[in-house]
Amino acid sequence: MGYTFQFGEVFRYWPLLVEGAINTLLFSAIAMAAGLAVGIGGAVCRNSSNRALRAVAGGYVEIVRNTPLLVQLFLFYFGLPATGLRLSATEAAILALIFNTGAYSTEIVRAGIENVHRSQVEAATSLGLSRTQAFLHVVLLQALERVYPALVSQFILMMLASSIVSAVGAEELTAYGNRIQSENFRSMEVYFVCGAVYLGLTYVMRFVLAFLARFLFPRRRALARA
Amino acid sequence: MAIVNLSGVRKSYGSLSVLKDVSLAVERGTVVALVGRSGSGKSTLLRCINGLERINAGEIVVDGRRVEQNEATLRALRQEIGIVFQSYNLFPHLTVERNVTLALSLVKKMSTAEGHAIAERVLNQVGLGDKIGAYPEQLSGGQQQRVAIARSLAMSPKVMLFDEVTSALDPELKEEVLRVMEGLAREGMTMILVTHEMDFARRVANEVVFMHQGKIHEQGPPSRLFVEPATPEFRQFISSAIN
Ligand SMILES: Nc1ncnc2c1ncn2[C@@H]1O[C@H](COP(=O)(O)OP(=O)(O)OP(=O)(O)O)[C@@H](O)[C@H]1O
Numbered sequence: 001m002g003y004t005f006q007f008g009e010v011f012r013y014w015p016l017l018v019e020g021a022i023n024t025l026l027f028s029a030i031a032m033a034a035g036l037a038v039g040i041g042g043a044v045c046r047n048s049s050n051r052a053l054r055a056v057a058g059g060y061v062e063i064v065r066n067t068p069l070l071v072q073l074f075l076f077y078f079g080l081p082a083t084g085l086r087l088s089a090t091e092a093a094i095l096a097l098i099f100n101t102g103a104y105s106t107e108i109v110r111a112g113i114e115n116v117h118r119s120q121v122e123a124a125t126s127l128g129l130s131r132t133q134a135f136l137h138v139v140l141l142q143a144l145e146r147v148y149p150a151l152v153s154q155f156i157l158m159m160l161a162s163s164i165v166s167a168v169g170a171e172e173l174t175a176y177g178n179r180i181q182s183e184n185f186r187s188m189e190v191y192f193v194c195g196a197v198y199l200g201l202t203y204v205m206r207f208v209l210a211f212l213a214r215f216l217f218p219r220r221r222a223l224a225r226a
Numbered sequence: 227m228a229i230v231n232l233s234g235v236r237k238s239y240g241s242l243s244v245l246k247d248v249s250l251a252v253e254r255g256t257v258v259a260l261v262g263r264s265g266s267g268k269s270t271l272l273r274c275i276n277g278l279e280r281i282n283a284g285e286i287v288v289d290g291r292r293v294e295q296n297e298a299t300l301r302a303l304r305q306e307i308g309i310v311f312q313s314y315n316l317f318p319h320l321t322v323e324r325n326v327t328l329a330l331s332l333v334k335k336m337s338t339a340e341g342h343a344i345a346e347r348v349l350n351q352v353g354l355g356d357k358i359g360a361y362p363e364q365l366s367g368g369q370q371q372r373v374a375i376a377r378s379l380a381m382s383p384k385v386m387l388f389d390e391v392t393s394a395l396d397p398e399l400k401e402e403v404l405r406v407m408e409g410l411a412r413e414g415m416t417m418i419l420v421t422h423e424m425d426f427a428r429r430v431a432n433e434v435v436f437m438h439q440g441k442i443h444e445q446g447p448p449s450r451l452f453v454e455p456a457t458p459e460f461r462q463f464i465s466s467a468i469n
């Protein structure tokens with residue numbers, strides 16, 4: 001092993017790396033927020049009394065979880081233009097990530113909702129709350145509190161998987177890594193640094209999500225302090 | 227005019243007939259104790275009154291309003307009827323204060339300040355003014371049940387329903403909950419309670435209703451009913467309940 005690392009060759013491109021890291025975070029944040037919204041909607045449909053809604057949501061989850069993200073991405077980027085809808089690489093990438101995360105979130109949120117006992121809804125509606133109010137304030141909040149750790153893991157996996165969108169040239173960290181590597185031919189150093197940046201990004205995300213939880217779920221903090 | 231009026235109420239789950247032609251009138255300001263063996267339909271009767279269960283025949287009228295299974299009617303009705311469950315059913319993710327004020331803000335559209343004032347009042351009433359910032363899991367069973375009572379009281383209901391609210395509690399904790407209920411009765415709250423506490427029923431209730439196999443088998447003031455039960459079933463029930 002006579003290889004000498006030359007990281008200077010990579011750090012020269014630091015503005016590109018920073019931009020890539022920021023874009024990766026940004027794509028992930030959008031996919032997280034929208035994916036969670038899709039997940040909540042999906043979970044509601046999965047538990048709906050309407051058979052058609054249940055079937056559609058079930059089919060969506062089934063398809064997404066049993067096909068590769070890369071293929072889903074290609075469908076959005078190369079497939080959709082056939083229907084007349086042309087998306088930029090970044091748009092297709094974000095949509096594919098939302099589509100993918102939405103399905104996994106559906107399953108996680110659904111498990112959380114099913115874990116909230118029916119008697120909670122009875123208590124809420126017995127106080128005069130509407131079914132929607134009972135769902136939002138009593139069921140959903142408790143469900144999200146309970147499955148939050150699972151959602152965080154899912155979101156981190158999604159951020160790491162987002163490197164796949166470099167395949168269509170979406171402007172994120174891995175795509176920039178590819179570009180740097182094609183200029184300086186230092187694959188080892190480039191991907192080593194990219195990996196390190198992803199590692200750092202997961203810590204940033206964990207920190208931000210833990211911070212958010214303090215506001216969304218104050219009970220945990222109160223009980224930890226007591 | 228009775229504030230709660232049931233006439234010819236029937237309820238079944240599939241082929242299991244649980245309430246068979248139940249008629250009952252509850253006067254304003256009175257306390258009615260529902261007693262009877264497990265499975266005799268006491269909880270079901272209570273749950274029909276606030277529309278948690280749909281009846282198959284007959285009619286239930288509460289404060290002049292017919293109990294019907296549509297969301298608008300039920301929501302209006304349930305603001306007049308408080309219900310307290312055996313398992314408390316507090317909202318675990320919310321503080322005691324928010325448990326009490328959730329419906330005040332969402333249903334009665336009260337401001338935070340108005341809600342807070344009411345929460346303080348009802349929590350003091352059940353002796354838990356100092357627990358306003360706690361979470362349910364930080365409280366004992368008896369305290370949780372008193373919060374549940376306060377949560378119902380906050381809505382200023384005209385009728386309160388209690389379903390075996392002390393059954394899950396240790397003897398010492400039962401007392402503190404029963405004292406709160408007794409206070410409510412003294413203040414003139416109309417109450418319908420399912421209970422296994424015969425002493426409490428005897429002391430607090432104006433009327434005792436003995437349910438047996440989905441029917442009202444015997445009813446009357448406790449002073450008479452407990453002293454000279456008319457039917458062998460009730461006699462047997464009392465002697466087994468006391469031992
Ligand atoms: N949701 C339900 N589905 C089917 N059967 C039910 C349901 N709820 C109650 N039952 C049945 O109805 C009958 C009456 O039940 P109910 O809970 O009203 O009795 P109870 O008098 O309150 O008894 P307990 O003292 O044990 O609480 C029982 O046979 C019970 O198994």
Ligand SMILES: [Mg+2]
Binds near residue numbers: 268269389390420
């Ligand atoms: Mg019962």
